[in-house]
Amino acid sequence: MSRPNENLASIREDDLVVVGAGVVGVTTAILLQEKFPNKQVIIVGEKLSPSTTSDVAAGIFKWTMKSPPGCGENWPKLSWDWYQKLAKFSPKQTGVSHLPALFFSSYGSEFCESKIMESLCKVYRKLTPRELNLAQPDGKFKYGVYLHTLQIDTETYIKFLTAKFLEKGGTILEAKLSSFDEIRSKIVINCTGLGARELAGDRELTPIRGQVLQVKAPWIKSCLYADDVYIIPGQNYVTVGGTRQYGDWNLNEEPHDTSRIWDRAVQTFPCIAGAQILDVKVGLRPHRKYPRVEMEECKDKLIFHNYGHCSWGIMSSPATSLEIVEMVSEHFESRKAKL
Template identity: 35%
Template sequence: MTGRELRRFPDHTFGQVFTTIKCECSSYLPWLENRFKRAGGQVQQRKVDNLQELSNSYDIIVNCSGLGSKLLVGDTQVYPVRGQVLKVEAPWLQHFIRDGDGKTYIFPGIHSVTVGGTRQEGDWRLEADEGDTKSILERCGRLEPSISKAKVLSEWVGLRPSRRNPRVERELVQLQGRQVPVVHNYGHGGWGVTLAWGTALDAMRLVRQCLSEKPARAKL
């Protein structure tokens, strides 16, 4: 940033300006689902407490259950990182602003502006916290004073499925007397959208390896 640009942020001595893209997941995820269905995929919604419940239905299981893997496959290394953000009405904001620690940010979107946030490890709370809301508005207000004029539209809370290293690997699991390949793909934390296509390609490669190693069934 130039000295003139940096004067907008008196608490900072260094800054960068760059152009990037922003993914609106409220639109992106339904688009992905429709893309999957058009390719012949089927979607079922059900609760699964144990992989044993899938043993008679599938030859290969791909586990993308996120935090659910803590119970589903007994992974004690996965943990939540709670995030709280606000959606505000501030159409005059056209550029994103992000503080260096990554916990304070202002992201204009199609229908609203997202301001945040929190990064609370091991916190399972799904309800909005009034103290977090106040802190977010104060911090973002120091970066962009006009935020104080914005109308708060909603408060969002989510749990990032975090792990020291994302788990993208395969294993053979004994299910109902037979070995079933399970390909794991979870633990991306707050970088799920960023890493999604790369780890999906890795998971697909593992699935193909499982298929190529599967014994051929006799036709007679």
């Protein structure tokens, strides 16, 4: 890896450059390598794992994301199949594991039930009245589902993908771009998450701040999710969340948020009470109405945008990245046809 911007000059016109080294960028880069083995694929990222938003995510697979009109119908299945394949290997290696999950809602069944999850999961059923009282106080949560889903421990997962990428000859450059013109390549894939607000001038992008606690609680073996309170076990810690603060750019840990998250978690799920807090993390979800998955012609370049995954980027990154790589492939095919 190199120092900021010093190696951007080594990028050639026909390299495929992915800007962004979060989960979306690294997934896209791996897929580009697979599709175009004769091309040099380069990732340029201001921050690398474990310092990206992706590293803060609890990594639960529960599809509630809205796709742009007219596309994305197959996204849940594409992502699900991608992670199911990885779940066959050791979670210590890939970061992907099977996870039983209980979702509770005090508002209505539509806040926890999901036709998409029902179609994907082998085990999916409503919670029994007795199970509903696992979330406290008794009688508050009237709706709930139990399902077998997947959890993606992002730090382990990005490490796994990055090792594969480097093994296959990929390059990672640590640098912040202020314009796509700083790189010579004709094809750029923009996976900069919230960074696209400046880099692509996308004013629709807004942060939704999330603060979470990472705790030691090895007795927690299922995901427990009730309204805004969640407890999600990963490979190295359990994530306890969380906040959703719209338009808030604050990346600092706020002690009052920590207290509120902890108090609500213990009140709702007393089984977490004995946990030891290991760390507190903050991430800014890249919110827009829909993720942007499209090609744009920009002067002498083609920019393929793959950003704006808000609260669902870990889960949906395989699908949108597969779609973007297909778009790049179609571009090459149409160029070949014109020659």
